[in-house]
Amino acid sequence: MQADEIHPQAREAMAAQSDLSRLRRFGPKPLRLLERAANWWENRNPPAVGAVDDRTVPGPAGEIPVRVYRPRGGGPSPTVVFFHGGGFVLGSLEGHDILCRRLVRESDCTVVSVDYRLAPEHPFPAAVEDAYAATEWAAENPDSLDADGGLAVAGDSAGGTLAAVVSLMAADRGGPDIDYQALVYPAVGTGERRESVERHAGTVLSEADLTWFRDCYYESDVDERNPYADPMHARDCSGVAPATVVTAGFDPLRDGGAAYAERLVREGVSVRFENYEDMVHGFAAMYEVNRSRELVADVAADLRGAFGSDTAVGDDA
Known part of the structure; x- marks a missing residue:
């Protein structure tokens, strides 16, 4: 599932x-x-977008900061609630600002980027609670977003995990109604020993890094087996939203993401799976790497399809 070697642009980005x-x-x-x-x-x-607005939304432990990106042109648009990566310990609105802007430009959707609470100060399930609360707010307040009713969740790495978990929670709890989920190299199925960890630990993420993130996020082994920590532990995923699942060939997390995509398909969920064979973990935010732009365009096309729009938008910046 990996190319003969890492793409030179990705190697250059890793070195920096x-x-x-x-x-x-x-x-x-x-x-x-x-x-x-x-x-x-x-x-x-x-990259320029129609408008950017920093605000807060109600959360279980107080106000949650979010950044709302509106597409150019005005008019109601679908909403994508986005969760950044960073192992539940790092990451921020600023760290994924360019990625969110590109997604807005390519998809013509409104993107709500969520600044959820981070571990170890706020261990599991704080990030999950914030992610779900922000998604509920987006669903319940379409007028605040000039939204047309379409709703998706998306994220990369730990944020991809949160998007998957929010989709599972929504299915379990009868809402909000999520039309699509885009999971970019999510940290799922990590409890099992995977070949990709054996082969690619040390490429961007070492085994020690993965353990450090895990120890920061979870307070006990019981937490780690919670389906709202890792949806691979769920008893039933058949009711979750259709999905795009993206992995990277040289990513230690690759096989967990692929296993989750396979499980969703087995349980009747419509899935588009794509493995970028010459890429590494985190390449979505390696903005000078061409594959990063390709990834955003691919995910945006899936979102447009989910929302019933086949019109390609394009990003010239």
Whole structure:
């Protein structure tokens, strides 16, 4: 499921990244400060969208910050609630600002990016509770978003896990009605020993990194087996929304994502699965890598299809 070698653009992007294995000994807070500095530089000239609005929505432990991106042209549009990656410990609205802007431009949807609570200060299920609450708010307040009623969830890595979990929770609880879920290299099915971990741990994410994220997020082994922590533990996934599941060939998380896609298909869920064979974990946010743009365009096309629009929008920035 992987190419002969990692794409040169991805290798170049990896070389420019900070070494998480070396830096995580300083703890989450210094890492977040480093992220903030990197994001400031990266976001100097973001792609233009119709409008951007920072606001808060009600959550189980107080107000949840969100960033709402509106497409150009005006008029009601479908809504995509987006959850950023970062192992439930790192990541922010700023860190995925360009990705969300590109998704808006390609899909012509409104994107609501959610700044959910992070571990270890807020371990499981805090992120899940915030993600579900934000999705409920988007569904219940279409006038605030100039929404047309279409609703999807999306995310990358830990955010992909949250999108999958919110879809499962919505199916279990009878709402909100989610039309589609886009899961980009989600961290699912990670409890089992996977070949992709054996072969590709150390490419972007080491086994020690994966353990560190897990130890920050979960307070007990019981939490880790909760279906709202990892939907692979759910008894029934047949009622979840149709899905796009994306993996990367050289990603330790690849086989877990593929296994979840296979399970959804077995249980009757419509799934488009795509494995980018020459890519690595995190490539969606490697903005100078061509595959990143291809990924956003592919996911946007799936969203347009789910919402009944076949018109390609395109992104020229």
